[in-house]
Amino acid sequence: MLNYILRKLGYSILVLFGVITVTFFINFVLPGDPARLMLGQRADQASIKALQQQLGLDKPKIVQFGSFLVNLSKGDFGRSFSTNRDVFGTIIERFPATALLATTAMIFSTILGMVLGIFAAMRPNSWLDSSLMGFALFGISLPSFVLGLLLMLVFGVYLDWLPISGYIDRGFEYLLLPMFTLALRPLSIIARVTRSSMLDVLGQDYVRTAKAKGLTSSRVIMKHALRNALNPVITTISAWFAGLLAGTFFVEYIFNWPGIGTVAIDAILKLDYPMIQGTVLFTSLVFVIVNAVVDIMYVFLDPKVKLS
Amino acid sequence: MKSKNKQLNRSESLGQLAWRKLRRHPAGLIGMILIGILVFVSVFAPFLAPFDPKLQILEYSVKASMFQGNVLYTKNPANLSQPSVLAIESYKLVGDSVQYKDLSGRKVTISKSKLWGKNPSDWHDTPIYYLGTDNFGRDVLSRLIYGARISLMVGVVSQIIALIIGIFLGALAGYFRGWVDNVVLWFINVVWSFPTILLAILFSSVLKSTHDVLGFELNAFWQTFIAIGISSWVDIARIVRGQFFSLREMEYVEATRALGFGSFRTIFRHILPNAFGPIIVLATAGIATSIIAEAGLSFLGLGIQKPDPSWGILIFDGYGYIAAGTNWGLTLYPSIAIAAAVYGFNLLGDGLRDALDPKSISR
Numbered sequence: 001m002l003n004y005i006l007r008k009l010g011y012s013i014l015v016l017f018g019v020i021t022v023t024f025f026i027n028f029v030l031p032g033d034p035a036r037l038m039l040g041q042r043a044d045q046a047s048i049k050a051l052q053q054q055l056g057l058d059k060p061k062i063v064q065f066g067s068f069l070v071n072l073s074k075g076d077f078g079r080s081f082s083t084n085r086d087v088f089g090t091i092i093e094r095f096p097a098t099a100l101l102a103t104t105a106m107i108f109s110t111i112l113g114m115v116l117g118i119f120a121a122m123r124p125n126s127w128l129d130s131s132l133m134g135f136a137l138f139g140i141s142l143p144s145f146v147l148g149l150l151l152m153l154v155f156g157v158y159l160d161w162l163p164i165s166g167y168i169d170r171g172f173e174y175l176l177l178p179m180f181t182l183a184l185r186p187l188s189i190i191a192r193v194t195r196s197s198m199l200d201v202l203g204q205d206y207v208r209t210a211k212a213k214g215l216t217s218s219r220v221i222m223k224h225a226l227r228n229a230l231n232p233v234i235t236t237i238s239a240w241f242a243g244l245l246a247g248t249f250f251v252e253y254i255f256n257w258p259g260i261g262t263v264a265i266d267a268i269l270k271l272d273y274p275m276i277q278g279t280v281l282f283t284s285l286v287f288v289i290v291n292a293v294v295d296i297m298y299v300f301l302d303p304k305v306k307l308s
Numbered sequence: 309m310k311s312k313n314k315q316l317n318r319s320e321s322l323g324q325l326a327w328r329k330l331r332r333h334p335a336g337l338i339g340m341i342l343i344g345i346l347v348f349v350s351v352f353a354p355f356l357a358p359f360d361p362k363l364q365i366l367e368y369s370v371k372a373s374m375f376q377g378n379v380l381y382t383k384n385p386a387n388l389s390q391p392s393v394l395a396i397e398s399y400k401l402v403g404d405s406v407q408y409k410d411l412s413g414r415k416v417t418i419s420k421s422k423l424w425g426k427n428p429s430d431w432h433d434t435p436i437y438y439l440g441t442d443n444f445g446r447d448v449l450s451r452l453i454y455g456a457r458i459s460l461m462v463g464v465v466s467q468i469i470a471l472i473i474g475i476f477l478g479a480l481a482g483y484f485r486g487w488v489d490n491v492v493l494w495f496i497n498v499v500w501s502f503p504t505i506l507l508a509i510l511f512s513s514v515l516k517s518t519h520d521v522l523g524f525e526l527n528a529f530w531q532t533f534i535a536i537g538i539s540s541w542v543d544i545a546r547i548v549r550g551q552f553f554s555l556r557e558m559e560y561v562e563a564t565r566a567l568g569f570g571s572f573r574t575i576f577r578h579i580l581p582n583a584f585g586p587i588i589v590l591a592t593a594g595i596a597t598s599i600i601a602e603a604g605l606s607f608l609g610l611g612i613q614k615p616d617p618s619w620g621i622l623i624f625d626g627y628g629y630i631a632a633g634t635n636w637g638l639t640l641y642p643s644i645a646i647a648a649a650v651y652g653f654n655l656l657g658d659g660l661r662d663a664l665d666p667k668s669i670s671r
Contacts, residue, residue: 018498026510031517130334137335137658141651143600145607146623146643149630153640157633164631246503250604254627265608268509280510284501 078274098259102244109187117194139188242290336659342652381424451617463595469537474544482552551583
């Protein structure tokens with residue numbers, strides 16, 4: 001068991017190393033010279049040279065990569081070109097907003113998605129099942145920014161029930177529209193996965209045995225079927241949670257939610273290299289770490305996971 | 309003997325069987341209809357669109373749907389094949405010239421020789437803007453119709469790029485296994501760790517400055533197609549790898565080895581065709597994802613560039629009016645278009661998955 005966990009961790013570190021390497025090269029492939037971008041278009045050659053030297057941009061790439069790694073280990077992601085603020089500090093400051101949005105959206109979509117999925121599986125191919133699954137596929141088909149804007153139009157403008165822009169520090173109602181916008185896709189996917197997994201399980205012999213014993217259908221579903229159908233559902237939930245924690249770009253951007261996604265999009269629009277590197281690296285780190293934790297949790301949760 | 313012949317005639321290929329099942333699949337059918345509409349609109353855009361999608365009549369900025377214009381077409385000295393358009397209040401014929409009142413109430417006289425064509429029906433028109441106009445006085449319906457072309461192109465071209473990369477890497481990993489698989493799988497996991505949309509945004513920024521490397525500049529269309537394509541091959545590579553893992557153990561693959569075929573021939577001629585089902589299902593859903601990605605990139609101003617009528621740009625143009633609570637159609641119509649196109653491909657993907665699933669073969 002310990003062996004398995006160590007191997008998983010080791011692999012995650014290998015993947016992280018790849019992520020860091022790719023992030024390092026972002027600086028070289030993006031258009032423009034960082035020193036020139038920092039100083040502005042009118043800067044003279046001498047100051048650009050001086051700044052390049054100060055940033056170490058004149059050194060060989062391998063040396064630069066070394067100092068990049070050393071700085072990373074100290075939590076130093078550099079300073080933003082546009083605000084001159086510490087990149088790592090900004091990201092840590094903004095992360096709770098993203099985490100809050102991602103967590104509430106995942107709780108909402110998990111509960112509702114599983115309930116809808118179970119309902120659909122109880123009467124397969126009924127009109128309820130078909131319409132629920134039709135809606136679920138539609139939910140997957142709506143891009144988040146399109147859904148967000150439509151919800152803004154209906155609930156924010158036409159009905160005037162909810163605010164369309166701002167952070168939760170101004171009131172709980174500010175959370176609702178972005179949270180629901182973010183939740184619809186995972187909700188739809190969780191409902192679909194729950195349904196198909198439940199249908200697989202409901203066809204099994206032990207479910208028939210449970211029914212033959214005379215158990216009520218709700219007891220069969222909750223006690224016998226659901227527990228065994230849960231595995232693919234948990235995989236879906238954790239993958240989505242990792243994905244949402246790593247970035248809720250469009251939803252944050254259109255609702256003006258001050259999380260990592262807004263920072264990342266602003267940085268890209270302004271060609272703010274250190275901030276782009278910082279947000280890309282941070283979101284990927286979160287993704288890898290959450291996935292590693294989930295993989296390891298499986299060992300404890302599911303006896304069927306093979307340790308080989 | 310006769311009955312045996314009949315049986316032979318009735319046997320179907322897997323493709324025919326899938327097609328027969330797909331036609332009876334309600335979701336797949338609706339999907340095909342939606343995609344059919346998308347393809348039809350894209351192909352016949354010049355005939356369907358009442359206006360040039362880039363034609364600006366600033367006097368007609370943000371008009372409501374069913375607005376009726378009143379315009380004169382005049383000869384354009386800069387471009388003889390296309391007339392200029394003048395928005396007017398009214399006009400009357402005065403001898404050899406035409407006197408019209410423009411929208412500010414000014415009376416202007418213009419010689420007939422400067423007008424487009426010969427008859428009043430050539431140079432005067434009262435066109436209807438069925439879905440209204442945007443902030444530059446462009447026809448929203450025409451922009452939506454031409455936008456269908458962009459979405460369809462993005463979906464297909466970037467999926468082809470994703471398929472090429474995904475199939476190549478997946479086949480390599482699944483066929484050779486061992487250290488090749490380890491390296492490819494590591495690479496897949498690294499790329500998978502980056503949020504797809506962030507990757508697409510980064511690639512599209514990188515591709516903006518291809519001049520130094522390629523010697524020519526890619527236009528915004530190709531930038532977007534390639535950026536999305538090279539960001540979305542990971543799922544395909546995973547599926548292909550999995551398929552190859554099991555297919556390479558099949559007896560017919562053993563036979564190709566016994567016959568001395570090279571790996572290349574075995575992979576592409578013998579294993580790949582048998583892995584096609586899951587790949588097609590994934591690619592169909594992938595087109596949907598690519599359409600979403602393009603709309604998102606263009607919405608941020610990082611994809612297709614104005615004034616080209618990408619649906620994402622249309623939504624961005626309408627976005628500014630949401631807070632004011634006016635002109636909601638500018639946001640709503642392109643939203644419906646995107647949702648319908650993406651829904652179509654997702655429905656077809658579901659239909660194909662059921663149709664190609666060997667477990668559900670029923671005759």
